[in-house]
Amino acid sequence: MSHYTDLYPTDRLAAAAKAAAEAGLDALLVTPGADLRYLTGYQALPLERLTCLVVPADGDAFLVVPGLEKPAAEASPAARLGIDITGWAETDDPYALIARRLPDNLAKVGVDNHMWAEKLLAFRRAMPGTEQGLAGDVLREMRMRKSPAEVEALREAGAAIDRVHARVGDWLRAGRTEREVARDIADAIIAEGHVRVDFVIVGSGPNGASPHHEVSDRVLQPGDPVVVDIG
Template identity: 75%
Template sequence: MDLRAATILTLVTHHTHDLTDRLARAQKAAAEAGMDALLISPGADLRYLTGYEALPLERLTCLVLPASGDPLMVVPALEKPAAEASPLGGLGLDILAWAETDDPYALVASRLPGSARTVGLDNHMWAEKVLNFRRVLPDAEQALAGEVLGDLRMRKTAAEVESLRAAAAAIDSVHRRVPEWLRPGRTEREVGQDIADAILAAGHVTVDFVIVGSGPNGASPHHELSDRVIQAGDQVVVDIGGAMPDGYCSDSTRDYSLGAPSAEYAEYFAVLLAAQKAQCDAIRPGITAEELDAVGRDLITAAGYGEQFIHRTGHGIGLETHEEPYIVSGSARPLEPGMAFSIEPGIYLAGKHGARIEDIAVCTQDGGERLNLTTRELVVVDL
């Protein structure tokens, strides 16, 4: 066996072991939460537990994960080859295929323990599937599997942090090129297409979002793209992200100015920069999500811009761009080592311009680590 083949075998073996451990931990957590089984349809939860990136079809694909006993996978017959070819195929789970005329929900129900009284359904399961499970399990209470899986997924392993670090490096490489494409006379959409192409070229397999908010559009946090023509003197908010081949996501926002900014903009950008840096510096085990939110929000409010900071400080990130933990007022959740999340305060002046600075950070044993390493300063594009 050559070195490359041996390396691949080592990686596959390690990955399979990790997935087996995730399944076991999910079963244990389900039992502790009083759930008799988890039913997981295509999405990030299924990929997290099995490595299978299943297509979200009207036909039922479902991981049946009893609190005790052997897990199994129920798939449409035409999807069985894909399931077997995925990392799921190496886990030793039974893969039950159902034919077009079968009732897959009844098949799942028949494989659950007869005493099952509470089943956890993944948070993003389609309503028609939820209702079909209610039909075949009329005596079982339905609960959110996210109450179990969210706690597991938000505590990242060292390998997951490495995946997020690679994703951050890839999106950083795109931000370094943004000044090449920001030119007066170009539309946001044209710039956005260049950015999207670069996101894929940098190693992502999907472009999840491209926000190019120029001038007054920068005051809309989720503006995305339009046919507005970028002008000299504009400030531009660029928020971009995608998913890497292993499913882990990137997300970073930087701000650009086509020529020197106005005194008004420079003043509040300095406030925002100080607030974002203070929040990154404040990350440590034990600080609560709401306390971390307040670190930046209090600085921005004291400077007179509190009403212009209109969203939470951040969101967790992993196999989804937005997941637990959320860095928001009202959340008393203490941060723990391995939690990964965005720090992205913003200030938005409606009808004028806006700014947001976003890094992905990880809580470590003795503080925090910022994964995005491009400059957080305003980037002035020479005209």
Template identity: 70%
Template sequence: MTKESSDLYPVARLAAAQEATASAGLGALLLTPGPDLRYVTGYEALPLERLTCLALPAEGPAFLVVPRLELPAAEHSPAARLGIEFVPWDETDDPYALVAARLGGAGKVGRVGLADRMWAMQSLRFRDALPGAEQVLAGTVLRELRMRKSEAEVAALREAGAAIDAVHAQVPGFLRAGRTEREVGRDIAEAILAAGHTTVDFVIVGSGHNGASPHHELSDRIIQPGEPVVVDIGGQMPSGYCSDSTRVYSVGEPPKEFTRYYEVLQRAQEAACAAVRPGVSCESVDAAAREVIAAEGYGDYFIHRTGHGIGLETHEEPYIVAGNTEALAPGHAFSVEPGIYLPGEHGARIEDILVCTEEGGERLNHRPRELVIV
């Protein structure tokens, strides 16, 4: 285990999660493979039909129930540093009953927090094993911990930002008239892995009218001369932390209407980034972008929130959206990505990841935000 990994997944996090569990009035957290388990233990467990589950009682020692065939992987993961007991189970065992018994039986756990990404099959099995226990989301307990990124987490996000910036630097070489979105997307996916990511989470290449669909991804549409192309890409790094960045390119000179609203979009994204500082509400950052776009007559074409949190998941809290009055705090990491989309014509989005600091906001993406004409 490297020092970097120890800093990223510190031993003290288990105690912090246990304290949060007790403060929330829960008897235990049950964390199956996914971002909640990895956040608390550093263990990137395989999501299998065989149960792997960290049981974290509000009082008493935590334990990790794991299929015996997965025990070696668990023992070589960062979870081995935590001093928790590994409880292997065999193919003929009932691991849900095993968890319930070790927690003290059905009557001992009044409320239990289930990992937000736990499969329904597993949550129903736990309902049967712990009858009468109220099931709530573990995210309600872990959200404050996960939202406030540590210095090590911010460093991991900086690394992810630099890696995806390196991919965007190559995109102009992939784009030309006559190629399909899918062909360009294949090149980008290869570049994401070559830049140090372990997985490609998404590749959006929206050319022409497809750029007006924010989550278009890829098609066999042939890119035409003079068309804008929205490229939104991201992946996961070996650290577990994610990248996400959007830039817009044009294959030759774009339509005049597009050039006009792209300039509006640049000002809107800059206004939202400038609004980031401790104590301001998430919705006020959204409003800073939205007001610029609405003032120029494009308000109806900005059809999504301004941003989302990012960390071990590409989309997590806090969300930068109207109605979210939560105040930003140092360590909050999120996207700022206003967009303008003209149905049937074209669209544009500019996206950077920011971290709220004591002084304001630090951008983690540094590629030019001007329209790139190739």
């Protein structure tokens, strides 16, 4: 797969800050999810403890993480961006910590579209009088324009899953269970270079009629129609 430094270039945070300013936002607040990974390469866990990337429209971006998660953040591509990674302790208030590091009297901040409600409200308490908008309105425009490295990574990922699809027929044999077939498919997805398996559906016979079926111990029978959906 494409190198991290190509997929997560150091100028992306500066571009996000510029886009935020042009949209009338004083800062972007980005919690774990696709936007955080896009900006930093950090695949953070969505926990009750706050992890938040702060991208001021004027100033340096910084990443605030629970102290227990700081080693993981420092081992991620985010560390290569040269941003400050601050760990907070159990007795700290991370929302107040972020508010103190930002200029006083911010007019409006953009929060990521999938921020948990409890975190959104905590930021509102920490920044009274600051309007909240959606960071996605800014980041969407950036993310839809793929860099050459991203296009190449998409090609590689597509080719890898195509190779798995091409082998599905080898695993669909009468006498095997749906679960056995699904296990072979999942193993192949990882072996082809994907970092995780999001889902494998193998629905044989009547199970293929259920849109919410995943896998079962049903044994494939000769002549069975089989629905396979993977990703």
